[in-house]
Amino acid sequence: MNDEKKEIVIIDRGHGSATLNDVAQAAGVSPATVSRCLNAPDVVRPAKRKRVFKAIEELSYVPHGAARALASRRTRMIGAIFPSLDNTLFGGMMEALQGEVAAAGYTLVVASSAYDPAQELKDVRNLISSGIDALTLVGASRELAVYEMIRRKRIPYVLNWISKAEGGHPCAGFDNLEAAARLTRYLLDLGHRRFAMISGHFINNDRAMARFRGVESTLRERGLDLPPERVLERRFGVDEGREAFRLLMSMPEPPSAVICGADPFAYGAIFESLDLGVRIPGDVSVTGFDDMWPASQITPSLTSVQTPRREIGITVAKYLLAKLSGQLIADPRPIETRLVVRDSTGPAKHA
Amino acid sequence: MNDEKKEIVIIDRGHGSATLNDVAQAAGVSPATVSRCLNAPDVVRPAKRKRVFKAIEELSYVPHGAARALASRRTRMIGAIFPSLDNTLFGGMMEALQGEVAAAGYTLVVASSAYDPAQELKDVRNLISSGIDALTLVGASRELAVYEMIRRKRIPYVLNWISKAEGGHPCAGFDNLEAAARLTRYLLDLGHRRFAMISGHFINNDRAMARFRGVESTLRERGLDLPPERVLERRFGVDEGREAFRLLMSMPEPPSAVICGADPFAYGAIFESLDLGVRIPGDVSVTGFDDMWPASQITPSLTSVQTPRREIGITVAKYLLAKLSGQLIADPRPIETRLVVRDSTGPAKHA
DNA sequence: AGTGTAAAAGAAAGCGCTTTCATTTTTGAT
DNA sequence: ATCAAAAATGAAAGCGCTTTCTTTTACACT
CATH class of the missing domain: 3.40.50.2300 (Response regulator)
Structure with a gap:
């Protein structure tokens, strides 16, 4: 007999929605077969499979995730x-x-x-x-x-x-460390020797820490150091960047390059530079990290590390x-x- | 007898993790009681409850969500x-x-x-x-x-x-419409009469549509209209805002107020105004919508609607x-x- | 102590599916 | 046609929990 032609009998359970068993009944197959149609379709004969999917369609059957998960353990x-x-x-x-x-x-x-x-x-x-x-x-x-x-x-x-x-x-x-190191080398090549960094808090944040260490170790390789008072840990944010930049610029010997551990700090620095009358990059170079969209739109546009x-x-x-x-x-x-x-x-x- | 003192016997099933049944055995109670400890703790006597939680702790028992879901139907x-x-x-x-x-x-x-x-x-x-x-x-x-x-x-x-x-x-x-209407009234009160709008695409986006209608209906109430060529639908983005703003400013009779359906358009307008030599708000007023963080940082800072x-x-x-x-x-x-x-x-x- | 009532605990039946194992059907080589 | 092997299907046993119903225990009051 032609399986495909068998009629599909719809049972309306009234309450709730159709179960796999309902589908099996409607299609005239065993529950196991319906399950297989769902999980390994090509192991069931096309004619039967077709009937099953028709029943699924007619009953608007949606598999029950929890039951599935419980039985299959995923x-x-x-x-x-x-x-x-x-x-x-x-x-x-x-x-x-x-x-x-x-x-x-x-x-x-x-x-x-x-x-x-x-x-x-x-x-x-x-x-x-x-x-x-x-x-x-x-x-x-x-x-x-x-x-x-x-x-x-x-x-x-x-x-x-x-x-x-x-x-x-x-x-x-x-590699956060290497990315920061590369950035630092780029600044060194531009002739910078007095550095400062505005960073996210190191605690519980190995990314921030790695970026810092990338900067620090690269400087040390060239015989330069990054004294603690030139490393400002702040909450991520533009306002925090402004404040930190202002602080750095008020130092007796302000840095010639400010490396920001995240873009928002750098945006803050750039905004604050206007108020301060500090020219970027004329007086001081500023870099970001992450390359968020404002980096390319802001004036001056921001040198940054694009994170993938x-x-x-x-x-x-x-x-x-x-x-x-x-x-x-x-x-x-x-x-x-x-x-x-x-x-x-x-x-x-x-x- | 003192329930609390009963010893907890740990069964190591080796493979996999502890089940509610294991907890029940360890605590010397029925599975039902463990279940109750989890779902309605105050229905089980404190001493017993304590023992159960101790067993849960010792076995590092974590309930099995799928089983739970299947049985409880949530x-x-x-x-x-x-x-x-x-x-x-x-x-x-x-x-x-x-x-x-x-x-x-x-x-x-x-x-x-x-x-x-x-x-x-x-x-x-x-x-x-x-x-x-x-x-x-x-x-x-x-x-x-x-x-x-x-x-x-x-x-x-x-x-x-x-x-x-x-x-x-x-x-x-x-209420997107009302928020846009209020913004429009504010601009009208400033004396603006020639409006333009940069909006997200209306299709499949009732929020954008409502904002547009809020602007348009408010203008119509005051006898003004917003001709289609002054309503630019664009993908959300700063660059799109720049392009649209440039287009509007090149019109024979440029608008005196540009309402942006989203902040990024307005940032683009502000950036572009620098290139164009158009003064904001001197020559044209610009508004945003959503009040993202750059709104307060950008120059000029952006009038916008703060969305909650x-x-x-x-x-x-x-x-x-x-x-x-x-x-x-x-x-x-x-x-x-x-x-x-x-x-x-x-x-x-x-x- | 003794009783009645309420609170607490247990037994057991599923929840809706997957999967193993056994059975039936199909296939392809003879 | 025939038979062995392979493929397809079905039967049934759970997966780990909740929840109803029943039994047991605790408690308050004479």
Whole structure:
């Protein structure tokens, strides 16, 4: 008999929505077959498969994720915890990440730690309890309990926004230290010798720390030093950048180059320079980091390091998806950054 | 006998992690009691409860979300779909939303529709399949199938970023039309009569449309009109703002006030005015919308409408959580916006 | 102590799916 | 046609929890 022609009997259970069993009945097959149509279509004969999908359509059947997860022991959810969700850097990465995992049939679950390690630990716990199959976290510095928990639960994970971490954790990101070092070398080549840095707080932020160390070690290689009073740790923000820049410029021997650990500080410096009557780059060169959109629009336009946010998101997704599909995959390679030279940097004034 | 003293026997199942049953055994109670400790602690006697929590601690027990969801028919997940995740407006709302729902023990699941209704429909389907208990969507214009799906599944939902919608959908947001109207009245009071607008594309974007209509209807009330050639629809972006502004200023009778439907357009206008030698607000007044951070930093600082992103997130969360807990709750009230007057607007030049 | 009532605890039946194992059907070589 | 091997299907046992219903225990009052 021609399977395809069999009639589909619709049962209206009234309340709630159709289950896989309903579909099976309507299509006149066993539940197992319906399940297979969903998970491994090519193992079921075309005629039957067609009938099943017709029934699915007619009943507007939507699989029940929790039941699926419980039976198959995978939720098809991937978790991501960011220090903040209100941030165009992480936003760019999140957008790319979500797109990639969704394309593979996964759902993205997010949480914000608000830059608080204790909160991050709670988030991890919650996400694990929600059942995520894999996880990505920003940077490497956090409660050890986090690493222990994901190890014990055997959850594939990858740290992002950095390219390597102590302890051999897999990472998808770029080398913050090297990027900062390159920037520093560029400024040294322009003849600068008196440096200052405006940085995010180092605590709980290995990215900020790495950028600082990249600057510092490069200077030391050339026999220069970066005294602590010339390293200003601030909350990220334009106003903080203004204040710090003003402070630096009021020093007896102001720096000839101010390296900002993040773009907003540099925007602040540029805005403040107008009030101060300091010329950039005439009197002092200023650099940013991350290359957000105002960098190219502001006057003077800002020399900055372009960070590969989308690439990070895509790399994270590819790595985790590969892991989840059981593939043997090497840890991601470091992603390149680009130094974008614009008008905020120039030769050092002759001393 | 003293319950609290009973010893806790740890069973190591080796593989995988502890289940609720393991906890029950370790604590010497029934699984039902452990479940109650988790879901309604005060219904179990303190001594016993203590023992259970001790066992939970010792076994590092983490509840299995999917099993929980399957049995209780709620996932404790809330879904949110945004046109983009890489956007500080939605980012601010998302951050607040995530914080609120997490505090209530819920997990936030996100998706990006990339401003594409078809993609949004897929997203909704996926999220529903993931099992979200509630959902929030940006604006009101979308595939009707979306509304039908969430109605059929009886999923509590709320539209955000707007304050009302045809069809009686609950909304958490502000009145885009009225905010734009107020801004327009302010400019009219400054003596402006020749207006232009740079707007986001209207298609699939009821917020942009409402802002336009707010401007247009207010002008019409005063007997003025806003001819189509003075309404420029552009993709959101600074460069697009520059180009549009240049175009407007090259008209035979350039406008004396340019209303931008979003801040980035206005930043572009301000940047371009420097190249053009047009003075703001001397020659032309410019306004933004959303009041992003550059508004207060740029020169001239930008008059803009401050949109309550965090409040929207909080309102969405409160409304959905109330719905989920079965409370009778009225639809959210519109949230107020604030017109922030700065230096980019001034009296119209005497004609 | 003894009783009645309310509170606490337990037993057991699923929630909707996947997956193993057994059975049936199909295929292809003879 | 025939048979062995392979492919397709079905039956049924859970996945780890919640929740209803029932039984047990605690408590207040004579």
